[in-house]
């Protein structure tokens with residue numbers, strides 16, 4: 160573009176002065192482009208770290224699956240909420256009662272489904288998990304077709320992401336006291352029998368006197384800063400039929416589950 164000025168017939172006298180001014184402006188413009196390019200590039204390096212890029216990297220993979228129920232009456236209503244930019248909530252997948260599966264967010268991207276959360280030392284489950292919403296009003300049983308579709312989806316997710324069996328959890332597990340989904344009607348045992356999550360059936364091993372419930376819950380993964388909330392989340396997941404008290408049977412089941420998470424939990 161600059162070359163065309165040299166070929167122009169007005170390149171003499173006033174024309175040359177004009178050309179010189181344009182050339183200066185052109186150089187200034189080019190400098191601005193370079194500087195603005197630097198500003199808009201991804202932030203790399205810093206005053207304290209020199210940028211030495213390596214080609215050996217790829218997208219991060221999820222290591223947890225967090226399950227939810229929508230509380231909405233229909234898939235359409237749930238979809239409106241999960242795709243409205245004003246709600247600031249989403250999930251990777253949404254499964255209808257009839258087993259229809261919708262994908263809303265790429266698995267390699269961070270969907271906004273868990274919010275403030277904790278599990279086993281992780282304080283940002285959104286960054287480490289795939290979120291699945293099940294259309295359910297929170298009071299109804301989960302439809303068999305929906306659970307069948309969920310199990311198929313979980314198989315695919317696990318094979319793609321190599322997620323350990325202990326890391327299939329509910330929203331209530333990672334946000335005790337703040338969330339209560341999926342509801343007590345969710346078939347956690349059925350999922351665990353298919354390899355998604357942990358479970359223990361009686362007879363449970365007898366825990367030693369020294370086995371402490373709070374330490375057990377913390378070892379399993381729960382946030383125990385408020386022990387009552389952790390008890391409630393555990394009961395919702397593992398023993399919703401045994402009332403609200405944390406009894407000896409619950410203590411024995413927890414002892415069994417801690418043993419499993421330390422042995423087969425990473426498989």
Ligand SMILES: [Zn+2]
Pocket residue numbers: 226227228272330338340
């Ligand atoms: Zn939820």
